Amino acid sequence: YVAALGGGANVVSNAADPNAGAIEIVPALDIYNLQITSDNPLSNPYLNKALNVPSFMSAAGGPYYSDTLRSPAEAGDLLSEIYDANGDDLGLEDGDVISLTGMVGRDSANSADDGLSIAYVSGAGGTTMENLMLLIRDTLKLPANDGTVANNPSVSMNLGASDDGIPDGALVVRGAKGLDFELSNLTLRATNSNNQNPAPTLFNANTSFTQKQKAQDVGVFDTSIAVYDDTGNEHILTMTYVHTGTPGIWDWSVGLNGNESITAGQTGQIIFGQDGSVAAFTFDDDASQLVIDPNNGSSIMRLNLDVGGPGNFQGITQFSSPTTVSAIGQDGYPSGNLTDVSIDEYGVVEGSFSNGVSKRLAQIMLVDFTNPGGLMRVSDSVYTTSPNSGDPVFGVPGSQSASVIKPGALEMSNVDLASEFTSMITTQRGYQANARVITVSDSLLEELVALKR
Incomplete structure (x- = not known):
């Protein structure tokens, strides 16, 4: 309910504008220091800030409107119309420069160095949340989407309930897959353009990032080697390894850059044991060799892939170190x-x-x-x-x-x-x-x- 005190009379009004989310007040008497309260005392501080009204409302004037009820920010919202959870203004003023710094894998990112920092502009046609999102995406050199099965936007506003603990209105940044693109030390800050009040203190306080999911090594690595058919013709074979996201398990595939056809053994999976050696190397089609038709009149090529095995550290291994892969050798040769x-x-x-x-x-x-x-x-x-x-x-x-x-x-x-x-x-x-x-x-x-x- 709304309680208004003025001229010794109590006035109650529940007129509301459902479109604007504000309370409309038409006073019958002069109203001083209107207080909006709830039967839940914990809500009162938020109601006072979210539904702020003028301290004096004349009976001869009106109607008067409270501030609008807050809703989660969206991409098109002006920064000048965005408030913190307490309903306080973020303290931005025209000319304040908003910049982003951080790390992408082992590389540093700085919007100022790349000329991407933005100068805040208030009011209609001013700086929006979308401008802020583009600043983040461009500075971190992120694609439009994160490349996962869900194909989420790399930078987005969180709207609606979620089961990952991300609040409504939060700015969500998703890095590309793999440790090489891990996002860390992200800092979004606004600098006071004139060193006078208001200062963007609340903006800076409300733009700190919290990591919700640590990057995993889901990188893609490949290596190439020349192999030869029985007439001495060269064929470039490329073997690609893609981490599945499960520790110690990789998918592998083989490709060729010519007109050759792989008739068996093109894809499979490699599983590493606790000692770092190969525990299992399997083919998806239950083959035991890589079989290639060179399509040049030569005989069918049958290649054995020697990747090692349990307790064998002369082949492929996986330890706690940066991932590299290379082809050691093969026993074919040209003419x-x-x-x-x-x-x-x-x-x-x-x-x-x-x-x-x-x-x-x-x-x-x-x-x-x-x-x-x-x-x-x-x-x-x-x-x-x-x-x-x-x-x-x-x-x-x-x-x-x-x-x-x-x-x-x-x-x-x-x-x-x-x-x-x-x-x-x-x-x-x-x-x-x-x-x-x-x-x-x-x-x-x-x-x-x-x-x-």
Whole structure:
């Protein structure tokens, strides 16, 4: 009820404007110091502020109206018409600069540095809650929506009851998914433009942020590696990991950047154990390999994804540290040309190719005989078997054969030394005889020259 005291008379009025939310008063007598009270004493302070009326209302004047009952702020509301929970003005005046600072992940955000701070303007056509919301969204570089299944606005006014404890009229800011976009240390402040009253004290007091939900690591990470089909053509394979929001569980998927088709094993899930190693690596289609049709005439590619396993820390692991992922290696290779050949002591002929691959090309076998001295000589360094030598026994050097190969070394001569030495002496004698003939001829010429003189 409304109790009015004036001229010694009590006046009661319950006339209300339902559209404006204000009480209309038509006094029959002059009214001084109208007090609006409730039968609940706890409501009186709020009613006095929310339904404030003039201290004097003349019987000759009117009608008079109280202030309007407050409702939760909406995006289109002017800041000049917004009050705190007690019904007090926020203390903003024209020219006050409203700025936002904070952190997005590890990066700092400051509206002043980005030229986004706004100067408050009062009255019709002035600064609205929507201007404030855009300031927050642009400074924090947030998308229009938060990217969740609910697709909530990144910055919004909370209207209506909610089960998360957010009050009506609260300004709600939702960051993007993942720890890399975690919002922290948000501070929305207005500075007094002229250092005089009113100061925006209540604005600053009512714009502090409270974290309602901590950011979770729901990041997306990927890595790429080149794989090859059986004709040496390259295919770039990208593996993407997306955190499910449940600790230790990630969804994975495989993509290719060409015309290839993945026929099996494209998606799955990886679960980490308490020790950080892979507890389970599954395929959504119950496959056991990644199967790719290169669509270029080559054979179907079947790839094993080696990510590790329980207690194996050589593959993918998850520990309390920033997330990174990389492909360590693969055993395929492109086509290449033979550039070098080498032979080791065990008779392995190995070829080196221009693509960096070394490949075993052949195996040299050695032949052993029961009696090597029984071999029959055919020509220089060429021997054949005889009844005395025994049958040849083929074997791999160093294993089946006790002999090994010394690559790059010169072998000792195996020719008939006596015969070769005799031939060398004969050659030397012939040279000496020819030398003596030349000497005698030279002496005769000298004698003839002397006789002529």
